[in-house]
Amino acid sequence: MTRTTSRAVGVAAMAIAIAASARVAAAGHHCHETSAVLGRRHCGGFGSSWATSALQGLAIGFMDSTFVAERLDVPAHVHIDSVETAAGAPAGSRTALVGDPGATLYGFRSGLFWRGDYLTLAFEATGEGGTGPAVLSTVDGHSVVSHPPAISAVFALTPGVHRRYGRVDLGAELAVGTRMLDYAPDLPAGFDRCTQGRACNVTVVSEGGAVVMPRVRVDYFVARQLTIGVSVGHAVIGDGDVVGISIAAHQAPYDGY
Amino acid sequence: MRVGVVVAAVAVGAAVAACAPPEYVATDMIEPRASLGCVDVSVVGAWPGESTGPVAVVDLGSLCERGVAIDLRALRAVGIRTSDDVVTRVPLVAYDPHGEMGVRTLGPGAHGSEWIEFHPADAIDSIDHLDVDAGAIVVGELPSAAHLVVDVPPHHPMTAADAR
Numbered sequence: 001m002t003r004t005t006s007r008a009v010g011v012a013a014m015a016i017a018i019a020a021s022a023r024v025a026a027a028g029h030h031c032h033e034t035s036a037v038l039g040r041r042h043c044g045g046f047g048s049s050w051a052t053s054a055l056q057g058l059a060i061g062f063m064d065s066t067f068v069a070e071r072l073d074v075p076a077h078v079h080i081d082s083v084e085t086a087a088g089a090p091a092g093s094r095t096a097l098v099g100d101p102g103a104t105l106y107g108f109r110s111g112l113f114w115r116g117d118y119l120t121l122a123f124e125a126t127g128e129g130g131t132g133p134a135v136l137s138t139v140d141g142h143s144v145v146s147h148p149p150a151i152s153a154v155f156a157l158t159p160g161v162h163r164r165y166g167r168v169d170l171g172a173e174l175a176v177g178t179r180m181l182d183y184a185p186d187l188p189a190g191f192d193r194c195t196q197g198r199a200c201n202v203t204v205v206s207e208g209g210a211v212v213m214p215r216v217r218v219d220y221f222v223a224r225q226l227t228i229g230v231s232v233g234h235a236v237i238g239d240g241d242v243v244g245i246s247i248a249a250h251q252a253p254y255d256g257y
Numbered sequence: 258m259r260v261g262v263v264v265a266a267v268a269v270g271a272a273v274a275a276c277a278p279p280e281y282v283a284t285d286m287i288e289p290r291a292s293l294g295c296v297d298v299s300v301v302g303a304w305p306g307e308s309t310g311p312v313a314v315v316d317l318g319s320l321c322e323r324g325v326a327i328d329l330r331a332l333r334a335v336g337i338r339t340s341d342d343v344v345t346r347v348p349l350v351a352y353d354p355h356g357e358m359g360v361r362t363l364g365p366g367a368h369g370s371e372w373i374e375f376h377p378a379d380a381i382d383s384i385d386h387l388d389v390d391a392g393a394i395v396v397g398e399l400p401s402a403a404h405l406v407v408d409v410p411p412h413h414p415m416t417a418a419d420a421r
Contacts, residue, residue, distance in 0.1 A: 037372045050369025051361035256364030257324040
């Protein structure tokens with residue numbers, strides 16, 4: 001597993017753990033109830049046993065999963081890296097895109113989600129992988145062109161609004177976060193960039209940057225606690241056009257609203 | 258590791274979903290009950306030891322496809338006392354010392370109850386029945402008559418031993 005993917009999984013797991021612990025803390029709060037009568041009880045307030053609670057809008061991890069396909073342009077920066085010849089002598093590599101910088105990546109988005117009556121909020125992590133654009137790597141006058149594997153991780157805070165019409169829920173949201181993009185172009189034969197003791201004939205290019213992406217989405221309640229949906233987004237800062245297909249389980253019918 | 262994270266996440270999701278209460282169905286509610294559109298309401302009388310007035314256990318169930326605003330401050334309750342064939346009706350007010358009562362959303366499929374203690378303007382030692390009118394509790398709907406008359410069990414004040 002790559003460093004970026006490990007990071008993405010780690011953050012997703014952390015989000016799940018935070019949400020789960022909040023839920024457990026709420027459920028396991030030790031309060032010795034002395035009465036069921038309003039005004040005489042010590043625990044739950046008015047409506048606690050029948051009214052919609054904001055906690056009912058929480059969805060955690062795989063309860064709200066989106067499979068994404070994203071088309072993005074890899075930044076056309078030139079990267080200089082230190083590599084080695086087969087004899088172990090240091091050399092410098094120069095890596096640059098050639099041709100179309102576009103890459104199509106596929107992956108998965110999940111995290112911690114909250115849906116209220118009209119507002120939504122998410123802390124989401126997206127991990128994607130695919131084939132990057134053509135890259136030319138040059139070392140000491142030797143060159144090679146490759147289509148390296150690419151991995152993207154996006155972490156975003158995503159506020160939004162939504163409104164339900166019968167079983168159809170329409171929403172708009174704004175993902176604001178950061179993207180880490182790694183790809184590993186081949187090096188010309190005879191050159192290595194050895195990482196952690198592993199021999200390899202690739203170099204690793206890492207790009208990072210802000211992403212601000214408005215998205216619109218349509219979800220359909222196939223059951224009162226289960227939605228499938230489609231979302232599309234276009235980055236206005238950073239790059240990317242994304243299409244997602246979601247499936248989400250809801251704690252309460254229609255999230256309690 | 259990936260498999261472990263997937264399994265853990267699915268387990269957490271399933272556990273959270275399992276915590277959700279079951280959806281209300283009409284057979285869940287006892288009589289007498291009234292239907293206010295798609296909201297069912299029933300009342301049971303009680304007088305727990307810790308209370309100084311009769312208690313209406315107001316049971317609410319939603320058959321709606323959308324959340325409904327409920328205001329239990331709109332409940333109107335009258336205590337009925339029968340003695341020597343003389344029926345006395347005593348207006349009651351809800352006991353809400355912390356001002357908690359207000360408008361809340363009853364979600365689609367939600368079901369639960371609120372125990373509301375009522376006090377008369379003048380102290381009385383017993384009430385035989387409660388007449389609760391729930392016809393105006395659905396916010397935004399025209400009030401309708403929904404009188405639910407229920408028995409109130411005798412009051413057995415809580416003793417110091419009970420309190421322990």
